[in-house]
Amino acid sequence: MKNDGSCLCGKIKFLVKKDIQTVYHCHCSLCRKQSGTGANSATLVNETLFEWISGTDSISTFKKDTGFTSFFCMNCGSPVPNKVGNSSFMWIPLGLLNNMPIIKKRLGFCLTSKSNWSPVVTLDREYLELPSWNELKEYFD
Numbered sequence: 267m268k269n270d271g272s273c274l275c276g277k278i279k280f281l282v283k284k285d286i287q288t289v290y291h292c293h294c295s296l297c298r299k300q301s302g303t304g305a306n307s308a309t310l311v312n313e314t315l316f317e318w319i320s321g322t323d324s325i326s327t328f329k330k331d332t333g334f335t336s337f338f339c340m341n342c343g344s345p346v347p348n349k350v351g352n353s354s355f356m357w358i359p360l361g362l363l364n365n366m367p368i369i370k371k372r373l374g375f376c377l378t379s380k381s382n383w384s385p386v387v388t389l390d391r392e393y394l395e396l397p398s399w400n401e402l403k404e405y406f407d
């Protein structure tokens with residue numbers, strides 16, 4: 267199944283060319299501030315299964331001194347997909363999807379940073395901190 271997504275204003279559109287079955291919620295302070303909510307809810311897909319449809323010229327970035335970078339629509343402010351470092355994965359914020367995927371696995375990251383007002387989500391696997399990149403990418407290969 268194909269999953270298409272778009273930002274709040276609709277300028278930026280993309281396509282994920284696979285079923286999205288595994289998702290994660292990261293509660294770290296960076297993800298909370300970047301998303302404006304209790305956790306970043308996202309998935310990773312191989313870049314070969316990702317396609318921009320429109321609006322890449324509307325993408326702006328903000329980079330912290332640590333290197334953490336937020337990519338967002340300069341017109342409406344929605345976080346938008348971006349490549350994870352120099353990996354072959356694209357990060358996909360789930361809130362941009364226009365259809366509901368059928369989820370098989372829900373992961374929770376950085377639960378030590380979870381706020382006391384965060385929505386309660388049933389998780390299949392919980393991590394107190396971020397899992398290592400090697401462990402993380404196994405879930406999305």
Ligand SMILES: [Zn+2]
Pocket residue numbers: 273274275276277278339340341342343344
């Ligand atoms: Zn937008």
Ligand SMILES: [Zn+2]
Pocket residue numbers: 292293294295296297298306376
């Ligand atoms: Zn995080």
